[in-house]
Amino acid sequence: VSSSQSVRRLCVQPEKHGETQAPPDPCEPSQCQPDTPLPPPAPGHAGLSVQEMVAVSPELDTYAITKKVKEVLTDNNLGQRLFGESVLGLTQGSVSDLLARPKPWHKLSLKGREPFVRMQLWLSDPHSVDKLTEMKRLEKKVCVKRRHSSVSESAVLESAVCAGECSEAGSPQPLPREPQAQLKKPRVVLAPEEKEALKRAYQQKPYPSPKTIEELASQLGLKTSTVINWFHNYRSRIRRELFIEEIQAAAGEGGEKGVAEGKGVAEAESSCDGTESDSTAESNTSRAPGLEEGGGPADRPHPHQDAQQGTSRHVGTFADATMIFPESSALSAPVAAAMARNPKDSSLRRKKAANLNSIIHRLERAANREEPNVWEF
């Protein structure tokens, strides 16, 4: 299966699943592939690799970052595909997901933070939009050219714009790739009833035993692996929904109520699998997803690396990022926008207070160490 994938990735992925192993990386930026400006050359950061920047990055406001990115992309008519492939090294679907549901910084693993650092970097690059626009133009040109000239010399053009995704709808020729091009197993699409059944099962037992899974699979006529995958995906997507609430609560209200209270689980659950209103209106079932309920086997954030949370964790504002990623100060705008968009009565006031705290916090930190202070309040 992966054979086809790796082929496409070559262009953009610097070290794909290399995970955290990526050391100082000499060829990280765009050296490997000429004309493939994937990892932004980290402007003004003395050759720090993105991984390194992630390691030293202050807490970033993932929500504000994605908000701004979405704004810039739409304002400039730039697609997620192009942005993802040339800036983040991710596919369109992943970008969409990331932009729509950014996880709070402190819940992200090192690897998960990478895209956000890249976005931050991208936002702070005054020419980011121009570059992408130029790429878009170039890409289109190559596609047109290829469509007209015979497919032969496409290889040459390929490297010029990499990817050259002009196929898709136009010419459905994902490369003749080897003999059994038909060996691709069709994507499983669960029927609404099947999903409903699985959701019901989930409500009873978020972590079904192998036996239960087996039963479910046979009852629904699905492969057990499909059922297993479904549970994994469902759990993690629900979890993510909760993060979002947390992030929005934090953005909306400055403090008061502890942000991460078990509340909201219900809504999150019902809106989880994207198809929002899909649950055919019969959602009378007092939603009681095993999540957190009484602390059963249910979830439990996972002792990843989310150590110091819970308490007074000063949620990063863009200003923080600015300390390491100068020039990004202009980004505080989205924060303000985010504030405004949530007409929660006094939320604005609280937000301001939080902002003040943030400033104080930064001043304190600056007093304790030397940091490139290029802030703008």
Next chain:
DNA sequence: TGCCAGTCAATAGG
């Protein structure tokens, strides 16, 4: 082994 975080990539819908 099982779980999770991240992703990919097929596909549905605009």
Next chain:
DNA sequence: CCTATTGACTGGCA
């Protein structure tokens, strides 16, 4: 074209 959704897969971890 583009974006959103989602089943499946990879790699790390306990």
